[in-house]
Amino acid sequence: MKTNFSVYNQDLAVQMDGLTRIIESNPMLDAVLQKAVELEIKHYYVGAGCIAQSVWNHLLGLPLQHGINDVDFVYYDADVSYDKECEVIHNVREQFGDMDMPVRLDIKNQARVHLWYEQHFGYTIQPYNSLEEAINTWPTTATALGVRRTEGGAWKVYAPFGLNDLFGLIVRANKVQITQEIYNNKVQRWRANWPGLRVIPWESN
Numbered sequence: 001m002k003t004n005f006s007v008y009n010q011d012l013a014v015q016m017d018g019l020t021r022i023i024e025s026n027p028m029l030d031a032v033l034q035k036a037v038e039l040e041i042k043h044y045y046v047g048a049g050c051i052a053q054s055v056w057n058h059l060l061g062l063p064l065q066h067g068i069n070d071v072d073f074v075y076y077d078a079d080v081s082y083d084k085e086c087e088v089i090h091n092v093r094e095q096f097g098d099m100d101m102p103v104r105l106d107i108k109n110q111a112r113v114h115l116w117y118e119q120h121f122g123y124t125i126q127p128y129n130s131l132e133e134a135i136n137t138w139p140t141t142a143t144a145l146g147v148r149r150t151e152g153g154a155w156k157v158y159a160p161f162g163l164n165d166l167f168g169l170i171v172r173a174n175k176v177q178i179t180q181e182i183y184n185n186k187v188q189r190w191r192a193n194w195p196g197l198r199v200i201p202w203e204s205n
Contacts, residue, residue: 015163019055020155023147026054026064031099032071033149039095041088043131044075045146045158050103052143053194055166060196067193070104074146076131080112110134125177132158137177139186142166144174172200 024030033046050071057066073092077084089107096105113134114127128134131146138144141161148156165172171190173183180202187199 012163015167016155016157018167019051019147019157019163022055022058022064023051025058028065028068028102029054029071032073032096032101032105033147035096035099036073037149037151039092041075041092044073045131045135045148045156046071046073047135047146047158048072048074048138048143051145051147052166056169056194056197059167059169060194062194065102067190068103070106071101073105073107074110074131074134075107076111076128076134077109078111080109080115082112085109085112121179121182123179132160136160137174139174139178139183140165141172141174142170168198169194169196170198170200173202 023033029046029050036044036046050068053066053068054064056062057064075088077088085108088109092107093105110128110131114125118124125137128137135144135146135158142165144159144161145163145166146158150156159166161174164170171187173180183202190197191199
């Protein structure tokens with residue numbers, strides 16, 4: 001059964017409450033965020049598609065893990081060596097090893113993304129100076145989003161474009177860094193999994 005998403009109006013407090021309740025209702029995400037608190041990493045977020053897609057699933061009456069391919073775990077460490085990132089990846093996966101994750105856990109140090117971005121996407125980018133600066137460039141306004149829990153259980157949410165597009169089921173390009181091709185490829189997959197989305201064409205944004 002679809003949710004009447006008009007209840008998630010433009011009141012940020014209502015949206016924040018809805019977001020955290022939906023995340024807590026997704027057993028996989030809730031477990032990841034609970035376990036992440038135990039890691040010796042000060043500055044991290046779980047974010048992007050896995051969060052936005054959980055919200056879309058809730059609003060469209062789909063199973064909360066429908067269409068989620070991976071869980072993005074991003075952090076920021078000024079040590080951009082490959083070996084240090086591999087060490088962190090190993091430690092995080094070891095911490096989550098008993099969870100029997102149904103999808104891939106994608107762990108990336110955002111401080112070193114510029115080192116491999118050109119090889120992967122075909123053009124260079126500037127180094128990020130912070131984790132938030134990295135999230136500011138993520139491909140769409142609805143998925144430019146990171147969340148984490150504090151040791152006391154409080155929520156930390158970073159959403160530079162707010163939550164209106166997310167709860168409005170609107171896919172809108174964030175053109176700070178991506179290309180039209182990257183955007184269109186994402187939109188094609190998302191439309192197949194979530195036909196209820198309202199996609200804003202690249203040219204219209």
